[in-house]
Amino acid sequence: MKQFYVFGLILFISVNIKAQFTENRKEYSKYTGLYSFFYDDKKDKVYLEVSELNKEFLYVYSLSSGIGSNDIGLDRGQLGNEQVVYFKKAGNKLLLVQPNLKYRALTNNTLEKKSVEQAFATSVLYGFKIEEEKNGKYIIDISNFLMQDTHGVSKRLKQLKQGNYSLDLSKSAFDLERTKAFPKNVEFDVLLTFTGEAQGRHIKSVAPNSSRITVAQHHSFIALPDNGYKKRVFDPRCGSYPFSYYDYATPVQESITKRYVTRHRLEKKNKDAVISEAVEPIVYYLDNGTPEPVRSALLEGGRWWNQAFEAIGYKNAFQLKILPDDADPLDVRYNVIQWVHRSTRGWSYGSSITDPRTGEIIKGHVSLGSLRIRQDFLIAQALMNKPFAERDDNYQTMLDLAIARIRQLSAHEIGHTLGFAHNFAASAVNRASVMDYPHPQFSIKENEIDFSNAYASGIGEWDKVTVAYSYSEFSSKNEEKKGLNEILKRAQNQGLRYISDQDARPAGGAHALAHLWDNGKSITDALEEVLKVRKLAIENFSEDNIKKGEAYAVLEDVFAPVYFFHRYQTEAATKIVGGLDYNYTTKGDGQFTVKVIPENEQTKALNSILKTLDASVVAIPKNKLALFPPRAIGYGKSRESLMGRTGVSFDALSAAETVADMTLRFLLHPERASRLIQQKALDNNNLGLNKVLVSLIDNTIKKTHKDIYFQQVQNTINYRVLYYLMQLANNEKVHAQVNALAYLKLNELQGVLASKSDMNSLEMYRRIVDFKENPRNFAIINSPKIPDGSPIGMNCMH
Known part of the structure; x- marks a missing residue:
């Protein structure tokens, strides 16, 4: 009876709840x-x-x-x-x-x-x-x-x-x-x-x-799309993102892994016409909360993609409009470029909603950080020669540079939502893609810094290749396979190169052409040019780089991007040392697979890199230090300021320490050191780690300057060199030969330093002795943190 009562009660509650919904539905x-x-x-x-x-x-x-x-x-x-x-x-x-x-x-x-x-x-x-x-x-x-x-x-x-x-x-x-x-x-x-x-x-x-x-x-x-979408086979050379799954019904003689490109659905209205409108064009919408002049720049840069679609026979296949006032940016019906505000500048993103069954892009969604434009404006402000000497409204050149970057940023992030990956080798081939990270490119003309070629305009030749591979239409599967291979072969014959993210990161990266924020076919020549631009900009730098009435603390922050202006080109140059050149090859495509960068190119790069460890190059000129007093109330340091060890006063020695640490962190990266050992073993004509360390020590610890200030800057740099040698000697992840060679150099240095009587030589000698007695206790002393640099104007996380 009790069980029946409980059952009845549950049934009553259940029916009552359902009845309540029915009764209240109206x-x-x-x-x-x-x-x-x-x-x-x-x-x-x-x-x-x-x-x-x-x-x-x-x-x-x-x-x-x-x-x-x-x-x-x-x-x-x-x-x-x-x-x-x-x-x-x-x-x-x-x-x-x-x-x-x-x-x-x-x-x-x-x-x-x-x-x-x-x-x-x-x-x-x-x-x-x-x-x-x-x-x-x-x-x-x-x-x-x-x-x-x-x-x-x-x-x-x-x-x-x-x-x-x-x-x-x-x-x-x-x-x-x-x-x-x-x-x-x-x-x-x-x-x-x-x-x-x-x-x-x-x-x-x-x-x-x-x-x-x-x-x-x-x-x-x-709602999921219908089954009319046609998947396109992924090729590692094509520049698109791969979409993959495992098909267990695959015959044994074929690969179980299936790879396809991610892309929007796009078809011609008239398949027989050379040029045709699309059945349904790809339409993107710009956040209607975006202000001018950014709004016009984003529209112009985003529309560059239509050039690539026109090149494969489409008319108005890619369109960019303003989002209707009553539309929600998160509504799946709209591909959207959204203007996002943050407390600090940061990355922009190009992401997508895709059909997990096929890889078809259903919605492209771009998020652009609103503070990004201000960093390029600041770079231009820092590099201009006395822009506010006569009037405070002389900012058009700075604004033009920043707007040029925003156009490129719009195209870049939209490119990701069209299905395209980064191409970090494009900067070495006449800036062939908006999918690279562009560092502003300046030159010197008549002893003035020229801004006219800072950023490229328009879609690149590589971008046309990626659009052609992903979006060209073909009459049959056989024609498609043949046509896609021809697209990639033409790109190869044009000398276009494609290397993406995993091979472009700076730390232990090896590809000599692929890097974030670099310029030039010759990375080394571009570094030399960057150092010249930096030198001239620092010489010209004055109180007239800020407006009348602004605090000198602002002047210090404007100076930071000038002082570290060479940072990314230096990172790129370090990749040539122990570097490789290679392609994403497929059997029979005619490309070479991998080769070591020739010794003369590695040595040339090393010599340029060593300039960034020379006090006469990196020291802030003494006559500029009066521009940087202790910071005023209300103008505290930020993450984009130069940091130091001297309290409220500006620390010129720490600035040099920070910039030297940047170079050494990449040049003496453990993976690079191990690679140099292997390269020398394979061919004695290769550069090798020993020559790198000898050149480094000769150009730093063994170098002297008559000027006392320069010598103290050099001493600061030399301690960083010593720490990184110790780190190599103590690193358990390198080849043992790296440890052995680093220890040998420390022993040799110990002998050299023992014969000297100046205090810094004696202190370095003491630190080597202490390290050798307690190597397991060694931890590199951190240098003052380098100000935020990347993104100069962008990055993407997908």
Whole structure:
């Protein structure tokens, strides 16, 4: 009897809940679209109507409002992961299931498909109790699902040691202004508040109350595209992002890994015409909150891509317009360029929502940092010769330079959302791609710095190759295979090179042509030119590089990009030492695979690099030091200021220490040192680590200057050299031969220093002795942190 009573009570409650929904349905606001849903404003709840079970759709989450810190990285408009999901009934619940699309069996054999599906895990993202079931339609309460911290805000804050925060539902609610329903997508927006105790300076710097952090998370349910999209085979030479999965139905003689390019769907209206409009053009929309003159620059630069589509026979296939006032940037129907504000300058992003089944790009989404333009403006301000000597409105040249960069930035980030990867070898081939990172290129004419060629304009030749490979139409599969190979062969014959991210990073990177922010076919010649520009800019630098009435503390910050102007070209030059040249080759394509950079080129690069460790080159001229008094109240140092060890006074020695550390960190990178050992072993004519270390010591520790100031600057640099030698001697990740050679040089130095009586020689001698007695206790002494440099005007994280 008791069991019957309990069962009856459960049944009564269940029926009562369902009855309550039915009775109150008329009071709820109804939204009709891909999924119809109801909003109960009394309880702040959302009920979803599911009419088709086991039907796949795309679920995407994102941030519709962010935190505003580049360091934290939770920005307005930031996309999360896209996931194919479907609703499945299980008892009195609907489960939201994410199938495993990484492992597939593309076959008509149902049992073979099932065997693969059952072999790998799926994921149930959520379980929803059925509130009502009627005529094959199910009502579920999705409020708690939508009010999760799906984007991982609290996790991110904890990882970055900004504090321990938890979601406070009492301070969270749905935002109906951005909650909408459309035929092919429904959008939910939720205001989420996280409470906790702030620990990090980044969160404290941007939040009005750092114990309560409120952001908005966005959820999109999106209809998947039809099956009319045609996948295109990925080639490592093509410049596109690869999309891949494993097909277990593949014959044994073929690769189980399938790779395709990511791209938008694009077809000609008239397939037989040489030039035709598209069935559906690729249309991007610019954030209507973007101000002038940035707005016009972004529109102009973004539209460059149409040049590449015209080159393959499309008319107006790529378009860029202003986002309508009533449109939401996170609505999947719009490819969007969003203007994002942060407390400090930072990266820009080109990301996409893609169909995980095929790699088809459904939505391109660009986020551009609004402070980026100011860094290029500052570089121009620093390099100009007395721009504010006569009037304070003489800024047009600076603005023109910054706007030129914004045009290129727009094209670059849109390129990512079209499916294209970085090409960091393009700068060595006449600036052949907007997908490189462009350092402003200056020259000296009649003893003045010339700005006219700072940034390239228009789409590059390599960009036309990537568009041709990804978006050209072909009459058949055989024609496509042949045509794609011809596109890449023509590019090769034109001398165009393609090297992307993993081979371009500066630390232990080896590719001699691929680097971030470098210029020139000859990296070494470009470094020499950069050093000349830097020298002239420093000679010209004066109080007239700021406006009348501005604090001299501002002048110090304007000086920073001039002083470190050579940093990226120096990084690029270090990659030639122990460097390689190689291609992303495929069998039969006629490209060489890999070769060592010739000894004479490595030596030439080394000689130029060593200039950045010469006090007479890097020391701030004595007659400029009076420009930098202790900072005024209200003008404290920032992360973009020169740091030092002398308290309130400007520290010229630390500036040299910081810039020397930058060079040495790359030149004596452990991987480079090991590579130099191997290269010398393979061919005795190669440069080798011994020559690098001998040249380094000869041009630093053994170098003397008559000028006492220069000598003290040199001494500061020399200590950095010593630390990096010790680090090589003590490093467990290098070849043992590197340790042996570094120890040998320390022993030789010890003998040289023992014969000297000046205090710095004696101190270096003491440090070598101490190191040899306690090598395991050695830790390199940090130099004052180099001011933020990258992004000079951009970067992308995908």
